Each structure stands twice: as C-alpha cells, then as structure tokens.
Amino acid sequence: MTTGQLHAAASHVPLMASDYLLTAENIRKEFPGVVALDGVELKLRPSSVHALMGENGAGKSTLMKIIAGIYKPDGGCIRLKGNEISFQSPLDAIESGISMIHQELNLMDYMSVAENIWIRREPLNRFGFVDHDEMRRMTQDLFRRLKIDLDPDAEVRDLSVANRQIVEIAKAVSYGSDVLIMDEPTSALTEREVDHLFEIIRDLRAHGIGIVYITHKMNELFEIADEFSVFRDGRYISTHAACDVTRDDIIRMMVGRELTQMFPKEEVPIGDVALSVKDLALEGVFHDVNFDLHAGEILGIAGLVGSGRSSLASTLFGVSPATSGTIAINGEKVVIDSPATAMRHEMAFLTEDRKVSGCLLSLSILENLQIAVLQNKYVTNGFVHEKALYSACQEMARKLRVKAPNLQEIIGNLSGGNQQKVLIGRWLLNKPRILILDEPTRGIDVGAKAEIHRLVTELAREGVAIILISSEMPEVLGMSDRILVMHEGRMTGILDRCEATQVKIMELASQ
Amino acid sequence: MTDNHLIYAPAALHKPVRRLPAGMSILLVLVGIAMIFEALGWLLIGQSFLMNSQRLTIMILQVSVIGIIAVGVTQVIITGGIDLSSGSVVAMTAMIAASFAQTSTWARAVYPSLTDLPALVPIGIGIAIGLLAGLINGLLISYTKIPPFIATLGMMVSARGVARWYTNGQPVSGLEKSFTVIGSGIWPVVIFLVVAAIFHIVLRYTRYGKFTYAIGANMQAARVSGINIERHLIKVYAIAGALAGLAGLVTAARAQTAQANMGINYELDAIAATVIGGTSLSGGSGRILGTIIGTAILGVMMSGFTFLRVDSYYQEIVKGVIIVAAVVADVYRQKKRH
Known part of the structure; x- marks a missing residue:
C-alpha cells in the first residue's frame, strides 16, 4: 500500500465536526440574476488532499474564492478548526491560515x-x-x-x-498556512514539474496541512488526492475516497450522464498530401522538422512544454515565419510569411492560449466569429454583408452548440468551453483544408471536450487535414492517426496509431 | 434556453454590459447637465439657458472643430492607441493652407499676373498635410514599435514647430471669401456632422471598422486572424491626421486668419470628448455617437459657465473633474465586465 492509499483508507471514517480542518456548509452565493452556489458543502481533513471536480462552471472556483475571502457568501457557514469565520478580504484569510494559488x-x-x-x-x-x-x-x-x-x-x-x-x-x-487551495496548478507544468509539485504536496500533507486541489485531470486525482468532492451546476453532488471509484464513475458524477466514448476517433480514408514540410526551422527554437500531412488525417504533435511544438504551429501559420526549410501545400511550394498568406492557402490556426491570442474579450460572440472570415469573404468595396454574415455566424454557433442567449453576448462572459467553440467556429467559417489546433481542449470541461473531439473527427471525415497539439497524452493517443513527437526543438520521431503508446511517446519526448 | 447549464455558468453571472445602455446613460448625463444650467439660469439670473437659439448656435460652433478631431481620435483610441498631435496639426495645416488661400489684391500691385487660387487648392493641401502628419505617426508606431504616446508626442512638438517656422511666427491673414466660407455660418457644424456620420457608418458597417475594434480588443488575436496590424494602424492614424487637418482648415476659415498658436489643447479636448462619450482607453470599444454626445457635453459646459458668468478658471477645474469622472465610470464598467 502506498502512503496515498493509506491516507485514503483512513479517510473513510467520518470525523467529529470539530476535528475537520475546514468545513463549509450550506454555502449559497448569488450573482445578479444567477445562483452560482446553492447548498454547497466541503469538509477538509487535516493532513489530506481534497480534490474538487466538476465541469467548468460547476462552482468550484467560486467556492474557493469564498473560502479565500475574495467573495462573500450570501448564506452558509464556514468553520476553520471548529471556529466560525467570516473574512473581509483575502488578507484576512491569509492571516487566518488560508492561502490560495490562483489559476492566473x-x-x-x-x-x-x-x-x-x-x-x-x-x-x-x-x-x-x-x-x-x-x-x-x-x-x-x-x-x-x-x-x-x-x-x-x-x-x-x-x-x-x-x-x-x-x-x-x-x-x-x-x-x-494550515489550508492551501490550489486552482489547477499543473495546467502550465511539464510532467517532471508536476511530479515535483506532487512531492511538495505530499510533504506538506505529512506536516498536517490540508490541501484543496481543483483539477480537470483525472490521473492527477488518482495520484495525489485522498478524497474528492464533485460539484455540478453550482450544487454539491457527493464526496468519496479517491480509491473507491473509477474514472468513469467520476465522469458520470460530473456530467450527470454517461459518456460512452471519450475519443470518437473514426478511421476515415486518408487522401493526398495536403501539407508537406521539409527541414523546417525557426532559428533558436526548432529545426529539422519533416513530415507530410494528408487530407483526412489527424497528425498529433506531442512533446513537453517548451519542446517547440507550439512554435512549430505558429511558424506553419506564418505568425513567426520560418528561417529555413520549405513548406508545400497540395504539392506546391509556398512561402508563408504572415497569417494572411496562410489563410489564402486555406489554413486555419486555433492558438494555444484562448485569452492571450484567441478571444476578443470585450467584444460579442458575433464579432469574435466573423473576424477571420472577413479577410476574404462577405465584403464588397469594404462594406460587410451584415445579413449573410450574421446568418452564417448564427448557423455556426448552432452547429457548434455554443451555449449563450444570443450572438450579442460578450465572449468574456462565456465559460472556457464555449469560448473555445466560438474560436473554432471563427476558423470553420473559412472552410479550411488544413486546420492546426493547439491545445484545443485545455482547461475546458468534459462535456465541451467531448463535443470538440467529435467535431474534429467529423472534420477529418470531411477531408480536412488536421494537426492536433496537446499536452494530454490520452487525447493525442485517442485522436491521432500518427503522432509526431518533439523534444527540445527537434523532431524525435513519428509514431503510427497502432504502435503509439504512452511509454513510447514519453521516451521520444524526453530522450 | 432550456439548458440549465447556462443558468449556473459563473462566467455568465455578471449581466453583460451592452453598448447601448452606456450610450443611453451618457445621453442622460448631457440632458442632466443642460437641465442643471437651465435651472441655475432661472434661479440666478432669471433667464433660460436652452431657449436661446443664438446661444445654442454659438455653443455648437465652438465645439464643432473639437468634434471633427474627436471623430479621428475615437478611432485611434478604439485601437488602443492615443493621438496627442491633433492640436499642433491643426495649427500646422491652418498656417500652410491659409498661405494658399490669401487674396492676391495687395500682391497684384507688384505681380499683376497673380490670380486667386480656387479654394479647393488650400483645402486639398490642408487635408493632405494632416494626412501626411498622421501617416508619419502611423509609420512610426507600426514599424518602430514605439508607443503611440511617444510617436504622437513627437509629432505634437514638431508640427507646432513647423507652424511657427513657416511664417516666422507671423499670422497669415487676408483670406479669400471662397475659403473662409467653410468656417462661417452653420458650415462647421455641417462638416462635423457629415464627418461623424461617415465614420459612424464606416466603423459599423465596413471591414475597416470591424478590424479597428478587433485590434483594440486583442492585437495578438487580430494578428493571428490574418489582419495586417501595421497597415491598419497606419490607416487609422492617417485618417485621424486628415481629420485634424480638416479641423485646421475650419479653424482658420472661421477666424479668417491663421496663427501658429491655434489649436492649443485641442488634442486634449478631443480625447476628453471621446472618453466622456464612452470610448474605453483600453481599446476595443467606443462609438462615434458617444463621441458626438461627449463633444456636446463639452460644449454645454463651456457655454453654460459663460452664460452663468462663471470665471473661466472654474470652467477648467470642472472640466478636469468631468474627464476624470468619465474615465472612472469606464474603469468601473470594465471591472463589472471581467
């Protein structure tokens, strides 16, 4: 038995109310027009790691912000070591022994x-x-x-x-602090750094500290957490010991429905070479990248953070043009010196960071959808065909099932998954033949993730050539026809779907 | 929506901030300020502030020049930039254009073959010079990547220098009737409103407009979406420069003379009108309609204080307060949004 399992086994036993390090009961929080939390509870034992699971928008971060003194609850009671507390500010919380590591x-x-x-x-x-x-x-x-x-x-x-x-x-x-709250601390970390973080967490736990750990990553839950609580739509669902459940159980609890298939990959006929890359390099960042991408194919790119995979993507799209090597599209050599050029060759690029290089946060869904397609379509003499464009955008939003009251909604008010759908829609309006997706499902909830996977599969079936970059090994393995692995700016190998395993990728990614 | 997912999504918690209510609220501010002056007028000096068409005309005329500049400045600020050079560009274009609009009555005594140039020549030259100044601003910002504040600060100082150097500081007067007509009567207001209408349509219904907002909202995202940021910013600053040039023409025509000290602080008034009108200094949002109302608020304030015979120093103090209050309101709106 590992220590983690020992801890988990011990956590079956309910404690006296005063023996919990932190309890939150019946917490309610309303924002204008919406109930964000309703009757939510959380019980944190000393010397334990308590994971919070739930789709984006389930209320995990809201609850944590209440506990860390950033929001004030509209109802309910929070106790720290048995004493009721009510914080006026985050500083109050820190001084009482609760600190939080934010997602940003x-x-x-x-x-x-x-x-x-x-x-x-x-x-x-x-x-x-x-x-x-x-x-x-x-x-x-x-x-x-x-x-x-x-x-x-x-x-x-x-x-x-x-x-x-x-x-x-x-x-x-x-x-x-006695209580440490971590909101998705590993989203920017490489595997080795995650291991280091877990070592730190285990050490803190051994010193009696209680850790609340928000994550979307199932394997982290099993590796580090003793207990976990599931939230859904602002409500508390249940708390379990981490060793008692399976991955599918948790997903079921989070979404309240069965996800029959995580990766709806289909075998589709692979067409001609759509994109051919030879000896591509961006000085000081990556070099000697060679691959062919076929129509209908999904080429996964794996590699640790910093291996150059995202730079490769932005070079292919002309954001930072290549310093040497050649790119051929449909057999014809092309020089891609700007995103506009790439778009003329029917390429599209969903960037890694939604907030930094994706969303026009202060603008509406409509304005976010239309901005790329306006480059080549729906414009005569500078004037935009508003009606045609509007109905195209509306159809796209409906097709991608963007959850919002209407297209005038500001994109900054949407959940991460819905923002991502809008950004994908922005590119699909261009009807690309080559689609580069950089971390298309990072930080979005399970439901939206599955929808995006289904969409990618569908696009491949329609003959779009797709490059899929992802830090999540299961995603790359589950979705790709072939997997290109990068390590420190070099391409270390290309694996076929049938031969690729987590171990082989890791070997290539860290050799 | 039947999907309860939406109802609980915390991101959707904050009521979305619409552009319209912001525009409506600024209109209410305008009406409110006018009503205050109206009430004070009856209370203090027993006169109506609003029921005086002559006063209203003067008021609108006074701010038309600021309004023309502000239409350009609004576009610059929507991209997340700033233009400090407009006041100096007004002086520079006024001086140079006026020198082409002088009557030849006196000079003909020496050079009998001289004829008056048609008014289109100085008008064309004035707009071209403004455009050139804006073009230089845009080129500097796009290709040297210096902040717009610095680029246009440089232009502000240099353009003022050109205005003074051009005639060694001497005013240019004796302007032709056909030229001064654009500054007389109701013409400045007409020019302002036509310019505002054009760019209202341009910002709302053209690709140029959509790209302007996109760049201000997120320059990196706009770049990845295929927008040529450099070229677009040059256009925006060139348009702002051309409009400042047009404002310079109107200023000279209205005064029937051009002086190197014309247009001092106009850039600040134009920025103030834009910001009061609800355009966010952080870029990505703003409307020409708001700027028109912002310009009107400035006009009502100036005219109202004069009407109440309040010392002009107080005017400045209050104007400063209003500008700050407008930005505070903007910051508050932004906060609610994120």
Missing part, C-alpha cells in the same frame, strides 16, 4: 523571485530598510525545504511560465 499567476514581472515571495513581509534591517541579504537567505531556506532550484535574485519576467507557477506555490507555502 499574480506575480510582479519586474521584481525578483525573493521580492515576490516576501512582498508585504520583507525583513527589515535596523534602519527600517529592506534587508535583501536576509530575504535571500529566507528564500534559499524555503527553496531548500521544497527542493526548488531557482535563483532568488532572478527577475520573474525572465522565468518560464512553469517556474513562475513554482514561485507562486513557494509563496503560498511561505505563509505557513
């Missing part, structure tokens, strides 16, 4: 790692100035304890996203 990183780019961690708590020397030597020493102590290998004096803006996440985690730990 909140670090100051132009300050050092040490300054970021000890902000507001800087050690002072006898003149009242910040004692930087002491601060560095404190940071080194903290890093030693957490086995983190980072320079305390490095500026945060020079760090990778993964390392920034590590700094956030170290900062939260440095408060010495």
Whole structure:
C-alpha cells in the first residue's frame, strides 16, 4: 500500500465536526440574476488532499474564492478548526491560515523571485530598510525545504511560465498556512514539474496541512488526492475516497450522464498530401522538422512544454515565419510569411492560449466569429454583408452548440468551453483544408471536450487535414492517426496509431 | 434556453454590459447637465439657458472643430492607441493652407499676373498635410514599435514647430471669401456632422471598422486572424491626421486668419470628448455617437459657465473633474465586465 492509499483508507471514517480542518456548509452565493452556489458543502481533513471536480462552471472556483475571502457568501457557514469565520478580504484569510494559488499567476514581472515571495513581509534591517541579504537567505531556506532550484535574485519576467507557477506555490507555502487551495496548478507544468509539485504536496500533507486541489485531470486525482468532492451546476453532488471509484464513475458524477466514448476517433480514408514540410526551422527554437500531412488525417504533435511544438504551429501559420526549410501545400511550394498568406492557402490556426491570442474579450460572440472570415469573404468595396454574415455566424454557433442567449453576448462572459467553440467556429467559417489546433481542449470541461473531439473527427471525415497539439497524452493517443513527437526543438520521431503508446511517446519526448 | 447549464455558468453571472445602455446613460448625463444650467439660469439670473437659439448656435460652433478631431481620435483610441498631435496639426495645416488661400489684391500691385487660387487648392493641401502628419505617426508606431504616446508626442512638438517656422511666427491673414466660407455660418457644424456620420457608418458597417475594434480588443488575436496590424494602424492614424487637418482648415476659415498658436489643447479636448462619450482607453470599444454626445457635453459646459458668468478658471477645474469622472465610470464598467 502506498502512503496515498493509506491516507485514503483512513479517510473513510467520518470525523467529529470539530476535528475537520475546514468545513463549509450550506454555502449559497448569488450573482445578479444567477445562483452560482446553492447548498454547497466541503469538509477538509487535516493532513489530506481534497480534490474538487466538476465541469467548468460547476462552482468550484467560486467556492474557493469564498473560502479565500475574495467573495462573500450570501448564506452558509464556514468553520476553520471548529471556529466560525467570516473574512473581509483575502488578507484576512491569509492571516487566518488560508492561502490560495490562483489559476492566473499574480506575480510582479519586474521584481525578483525573493521580492515576490516576501512582498508585504520583507525583513527589515535596523534602519527600517529592506534587508535583501536576509530575504535571500529566507528564500534559499524555503527553496531548500521544497527542493526548488531557482535563483532568488532572478527577475520573474525572465522565468518560464512553469517556474513562475513554482514561485507562486513557494509563496503560498511561505505563509505557513494550515489550508492551501490550489486552482489547477499543473495546467502550465511539464510532467517532471508536476511530479515535483506532487512531492511538495505530499510533504506538506505529512506536516498536517490540508490541501484543496481543483483539477480537470483525472490521473492527477488518482495520484495525489485522498478524497474528492464533485460539484455540478453550482450544487454539491457527493464526496468519496479517491480509491473507491473509477474514472468513469467520476465522469458520470460530473456530467450527470454517461459518456460512452471519450475519443470518437473514426478511421476515415486518408487522401493526398495536403501539407508537406521539409527541414523546417525557426532559428533558436526548432529545426529539422519533416513530415507530410494528408487530407483526412489527424497528425498529433506531442512533446513537453517548451519542446517547440507550439512554435512549430505558429511558424506553419506564418505568425513567426520560418528561417529555413520549405513548406508545400497540395504539392506546391509556398512561402508563408504572415497569417494572411496562410489563410489564402486555406489554413486555419486555433492558438494555444484562448485569452492571450484567441478571444476578443470585450467584444460579442458575433464579432469574435466573423473576424477571420472577413479577410476574404462577405465584403464588397469594404462594406460587410451584415445579413449573410450574421446568418452564417448564427448557423455556426448552432452547429457548434455554443451555449449563450444570443450572438450579442460578450465572449468574456462565456465559460472556457464555449469560448473555445466560438474560436473554432471563427476558423470553420473559412472552410479550411488544413486546420492546426493547439491545445484545443485545455482547461475546458468534459462535456465541451467531448463535443470538440467529435467535431474534429467529423472534420477529418470531411477531408480536412488536421494537426492536433496537446499536452494530454490520452487525447493525442485517442485522436491521432500518427503522432509526431518533439523534444527540445527537434523532431524525435513519428509514431503510427497502432504502435503509439504512452511509454513510447514519453521516451521520444524526453530522450 | 432550456439548458440549465447556462443558468449556473459563473462566467455568465455578471449581466453583460451592452453598448447601448452606456450610450443611453451618457445621453442622460448631457440632458442632466443642460437641465442643471437651465435651472441655475432661472434661479440666478432669471433667464433660460436652452431657449436661446443664438446661444445654442454659438455653443455648437465652438465645439464643432473639437468634434471633427474627436471623430479621428475615437478611432485611434478604439485601437488602443492615443493621438496627442491633433492640436499642433491643426495649427500646422491652418498656417500652410491659409498661405494658399490669401487674396492676391495687395500682391497684384507688384505681380499683376497673380490670380486667386480656387479654394479647393488650400483645402486639398490642408487635408493632405494632416494626412501626411498622421501617416508619419502611423509609420512610426507600426514599424518602430514605439508607443503611440511617444510617436504622437513627437509629432505634437514638431508640427507646432513647423507652424511657427513657416511664417516666422507671423499670422497669415487676408483670406479669400471662397475659403473662409467653410468656417462661417452653420458650415462647421455641417462638416462635423457629415464627418461623424461617415465614420459612424464606416466603423459599423465596413471591414475597416470591424478590424479597428478587433485590434483594440486583442492585437495578438487580430494578428493571428490574418489582419495586417501595421497597415491598419497606419490607416487609422492617417485618417485621424486628415481629420485634424480638416479641423485646421475650419479653424482658420472661421477666424479668417491663421496663427501658429491655434489649436492649443485641442488634442486634449478631443480625447476628453471621446472618453466622456464612452470610448474605453483600453481599446476595443467606443462609438462615434458617444463621441458626438461627449463633444456636446463639452460644449454645454463651456457655454453654460459663460452664460452663468462663471470665471473661466472654474470652467477648467470642472472640466478636469468631468474627464476624470468619465474615465472612472469606464474603469468601473470594465471591472463589472471581467
């Protein structure tokens, strides 16, 4: 039995109310016009990792923000070690021993790692100035304890996203809180860094700390969590020990329906070569990439974060044009020097980061849908064919089952899954022959994920050539005809669907 | 919607902020300010503020020039940029264009063959010079990647310098009737409203308009969607420059003379009118209709204080407060949205 299972086994026994580290009961939260949480509960044991599962919009983050003092509940009772608490601000929560690592990183780019961690708590020397030597020493102590290998004096803006996440985690730990809330902490981490994070979590757990862990990743749940609670549509569904259930059980609880097939991959006839890449390179980022992509084929690209897979995608689409090598489309050599050129060759590119390079957040669904297709269609003498475009957009939104009252809704108000559907719709309006999808299902709920997988399959059947980049191994394995693996800017191999396994990909991705 | 998923989606919790209510509320502010002056008028000096067509005419004329500039500035701000050069461009175009609009009555004593140039020449030159200034702004911003604030600050200083250098600081007067007509009577208002109507349509119904909003909302996403950001920004700044040039023509024609110190602080008034009209300085949203109302608010304020015989220093103080309040309101709206 591993320690994780031991913990889980112990957690069968209900505790006395006062023995829980943190309890939230009957929590209610309303936002104008909507009930976000209704009768929600959470019981966190000391020395345990409690995962929260649920589709996007289930209310997990809202509950955590209430516990961390960011929102005020409209009803219910929160107790910390048996005492009822009511926070006025996040600072209150931190001082009472509850700290939260948010999904979005909140670090100051132009300050050092040490300054970021000890902000507001800087050690002072006898003149009242910040004692930087002491601060560095404190940071080194903290890093030693957490086995983190980072320079305390490095500026945060020079760090990778993964390392920034590590700094956030170290900062939260440095408060010495009893309760640590982590909201999808691994979304930017590579596998090795995730292992490191889990080591830190296990160590904290061994020291009596209770950890609330929000995640969408099933394998993480089984690896790290002792217990988990499932939320759905703002309601509490149930709590179980992690060792008692299977993956399918959890999915069923989260969506309230059976998902018969996670990956609806179909074998479709593979057509001619649509895209042929030879010795493609972007100086300093990747080099020697060679592959052919056929019509109707889904080519998965796997690799760790930083392996150059996303850069390869943006180079293919002309966002950062290649420095050497050739690209041929339908057998004809082309120079793709801008996204507009790529679009003229019937390519489309769903970018990795919805918020940064996808959504026009302050604009409506309609304006988000139409922006790419306007490049070539629905325009005469500069004037837009509003009616035709509107009905095309409406049909697309209906086809992709975008959940929103109407097309005038601001996209920033939609859930991640629905935003992603709108962005995919933006490209499908162009009727692309080559579709590049970079992390199409990152951070979206199970239901929307399945819908997107079904859509990708359908597009392949219609003969679209698809490149699918994903950090989720099951997704790449489940959806692709072939899988191209990258490691540190090099292509390390292409695997056929029948020979590809998780182990083989990992070998190629980390050789 | 039968799907209860939507009802609980926390992202959909905050009531979406529509453009229309923002536009409506600013209209109410305009009416409110006018009513306050009306009430104070009856209370303090026993006169009506609004029931005076002459006052209203003067008021509208005063702000028409600002309005013409603001139509260009609105487009710049929607892309997430700023244009500080408009006031100086007004002076530069006024000076240069006016020099082509002078009557030849006096000079003919020496050069008998001189004839008056048709008014289209100075008008064309004025707009071209404004366009050129805007083009330079746009090129700088697009290809050197310097912030719009710096690029247009440079143009603000240099264009003012050109205006002074052109005649060694001397005013240009003795302008032809056919030229000064564009600044007389109701013409400035007509020009403002025509320009506003054109760009209202352009922003709403053309690809140029849609791309302008897209760039302001998310430049990176706009780039990936195939929009040539550099070329588009050059267009936007060139249009703003041309409109500032047009404003310079109207200013000179209205004053029947051109001076190098014309148009001082016009850029700030135009930015103020835009921001009061609900255009967000963070880009991606804003409407010409709002800017028209914002311009009207500035006009009512100026005219109202004069009407109440309030010291002009107070006017400035209050104007500052209104601008800040408009931005505070915008920030508040943005906060509610995210």
